[in-house]
Amino acid sequence: MKLSLYIAKRYLFAKKSRNAINIISTVSVAGVAVGTMALIIILSVFNGLETMVSAIFNTFDPDIKITAAEGKTFIADTARLKLLANVEGLSCYSLTIEDNALLKYGSRQFIATIKGIDENYAMVSNIDSSMWEGDFILKSDKGRPYAIPGIGVAQYLGIRVNFITPLEIIFPRKTGGTNFNAENSLNHKFIFPSGIFEVEKEYDSRYVYIPLDFARELTEIDKGLTTIEIRFKKHAETDAVQKDIIKIFGKGFKVQNRYEQQAIFYKVMRSERLAIFFILTLILIIASFNIIGSLTMLIIEKERDIEILKSLGADNNLIRKIFIFEGWLISIIGALSGIILGFIVCWLQQTYGLVKLQSQSLIMDSYPVVMKIKDFIIVPGTVLLIGYWAAWYPVRYLTKKYLNKDV
Helix, strand or coil: CHHHHHHHHHHHHCCCCCHHHHHHHHHHHHHHHHHHHHHHHHHHHHHHHHHHHHHHHHHHCCCEEEEECCCCCECCCHHHHHHHHCCCCEEEEEEEEEEEEEEEECCEEEEEEEEEECCCHHHHHCHHHHEEEECCCCECCCCCEEEEEEHHHHHHHCCCCCCCCCEEEEEECCCCCCCCCCHHHEEEEEEEECEEECCCHHHHCCEEEEEHHHHHHHHCCCCCECEEEEEECCCCCHHHHHHHHHHHHCCCEEEEEHHHHCHHHHHHHHHHHHHHHHHHHHHHHHHCHHHHHHHHHHHHHCHHHHHHHHHCCCCHHHHHHHHHHHHHHHHHHHHHHHHHHHHHHHHHHHHHCCCECCCCCCCCCECCCCCCHHHHHHHHHHHHHHHHHHHHHHHHHHHHHHHCCCC
């Protein structure tokens, strides 16, 4: 093997009599390097985007969300809540009510989602760390309720944190029978904003947080809930905790973890990542045809060398290995170059944010990049596998003519 590898290196780096072979070999290395670099960069960007969007979801999505399997609301009895509080690995839980309502502020109107939350919600979601203006205060010391709208809602309605103009929330009555007076069929509640949060455009332009008891009065849901949101302890076994919660609530409820709450997003993200990987792999396969062309011309040029090696006692296996190693060396050099270049580009993006995002609604202004070790294993492994095939194929068929032996 050492002899065949030594000769292969000499053939690769030595000047050929036909300059075209050198050019094709250089193009082959460059093609493999660019393909490898592109794979590393694209996969790292996908990692970064997934991490960024997951961070956005984690601000709103709890570790576990409990909802009714059928219908919008459910009643969580005291016995279940006591069992829930004693689940090992559970840090805290929050009771919430969520529905759409009409907002009025001055002369402007806007339909948003009101979310009634209790005092534990900030510990479950960490939403209090995303305040754009004001503070995350649901009630004053005297029990006065406050609202916390998203910045998108606030900008549309012209809301600022002041105590001059209250926010009016209008919601259809659910009791009182039929009434032909439109005003009497609606609940009107007034509340002052204590702060404005900013996380991501979709949430910022949709949600308004209000106290749970205020939401109960507005929606006329005395004991019902729409969700119970749960946060785990730091080192909790998430699967075990979820199974314990499912046992407590039974089949009439959906108990979803973070992945299940955003299952469509994660599936689409992984499908896109896989599709991009296969597309770039196909491009690498096409680029590897340069290796086939280079080896084909080299074998033709080295016909005399093959005869000399055979006369010196080299067997057919040794001669094949020489040319296979040469083709593989092209892939190895290209893969190593691509990995180094890909790492440098990703590091520069991580450090300096050279490529900016066009959207102004996200929590960062440049493309996020996260490099993972598994990508630096899978990508060169794929490249070397393609390179071996690209080397084996021409050697397998073209050497028959010069070795005078069927394989």
